[in-house]
Amino acid sequence: MKVSWRKHRLLFKFKAGTSRGVLKKKDSYFIIVQGNKGLTGIGECSLIEGLSIDDPHLIERKLNEICHKILETSVTCIEDLDIFFNESSMILWPAIRMGIETAFLDLLKGGKRIIFNNEFLNGDTIPINGLIWMGTKDFMLEQIRNKIKSGYTTIKIKIGTIDFETELGILAYIRKEFDKNDITLRVDANGAFSEAEVRDRLDKLSKFDLHSIEQPIRKGDWELMAKLCQSSPIPIALDEELIGSFTLEEKKLLMDSIKPQFLVLKPSLLGGFSSTQEWIKIAKKRNMGWWITSALESNIGLNAICQYTFDNHPLIEQGLGTGQLFTNNIESPLAVAKGLIYYDQQKKWDLSFLNVDCI
Secondary structure, rough: EEEEEEEEEEEEEEEEEOOOOEEEEEEEEEEEEEEEEEEOOEEEEOOOOOOOOOOOOOOOOOHHHHHHHHHHHOOOOHHHHHHHHOOOOOOOOOHHHHHHHHHHHHHOOOOOOOOOOOOHHHOEEEEEEEEEEEEHHHHHHHHHHHHHHHOOOOOEOOOOOOOOHHHHHHHHHHHHHHOOOOOOOOEOOOOOHHHHHHHHHHHHHHHHOOEEEEEEEEEOOOHHHHHHHHHOOOOEOOOOHOOOOHOOOOHHHHHHHHOOOOOEOOHHHHHHHHHHHHHHHHHHHHHOOOEEEOOOOOOOHHHHHHHHHOOOOOOOOOOOOOOHHEOOOHHHHHHHHEEEEEEEEOOOOOOOOOOOOOO
C-alpha cells in the first residue's frame, strides 16, 4: 500500500463575503491511498482558515507525518483506522481525519468514489438550500433572484457584515414577493452579534418568518447561548459552537447545557463521518433537528458528504451546494438543478490533477 497527499488551491468565482472576511481562494489537501490491484482511494482535507481547528501553517508537515504513521502501523481496514485515530495525535486535526476516513472507505469500496453505496449514486436527489453570500445590497439581491429563478425553495442568507437595516430590507424584499409557504428563509450570522445587540436583532429578524438562525453569537459563551435558545423568537442552530467537541461526553455536555433547536453538521470540521454520526445520534435522542453542510470542499469531499447525508435519510434541505463556487473545481458526476443535488452517471470524474492512476 502507498499513502500520499496532494495540494489543490480552489479559486472562487467571486469574492465570497462572510462575517469573518472575504474569501477569494481556499486550499484543499487530498489523501491518496493506493492498494492492491491498482485500486486508489481518495479523501479530501478541507480547511477554512479562521474556522478549522487544523493549523494551516503546519498541515503539510502533519500530512507527511500521518502518511508515514499509517504505513508503519499497517492500517488496512476501517477497524484499524479507529485504533489508529485513538492512538495517534489526531484530535486537533479533524480535516485530516475526514480525508483519511474517506480515502480508506473509497479504497475498500473499490476505488470508484463510492463511499456509501446507496440510491444517491443511482440518481435519487437531496434537496438543498440556495446560499446567499454577503456583499453589496445589489449583489445579494441578484443572488436571491437567481436562486429563486433556479427553483430553490429554501434560501440561506449570510448576515452580519453589511448594515443591519440593509439586511432587514433584503429580507423584507423577499417576504414582499414570497411568504413562508413559498420560500423558506434561513439566516447565518457566523457569530456576528454582540451580547448587547443580539436580543433586539433576533426580535427584528423574527418578523420575517425565518426557519432558523445559525450561530447568532460567537462560540464559547454557553450561558448566553442557552438563554437565547430558550427565549429566542427564532429557532437557533449551532454551527461553530460544535467545533472542538470531539469526545462523546463533550458533545453530550454541550447539547444538554445549551439545548439548541438545530445542529449544523460539517464533517470536515467535526472530524469525519464517525464523529458526525455521534452528533446525529445525540440530536435524535433529544428531538433536535439537524442538517449537514459542506465546508467549501471540492467535488471530491462534497461527493462523499452527499453520499453520507443520503445514508442518514435527511428530512429537510441540506447545505450541499458549495461545489458550484469554484472556477477550478474537479470535474465530477455531481450536478445541481432546481434546488436538488444528484449524481449524474452520464458524467465522469476527471482526476488528472492528482497525477495517479485511478479507475
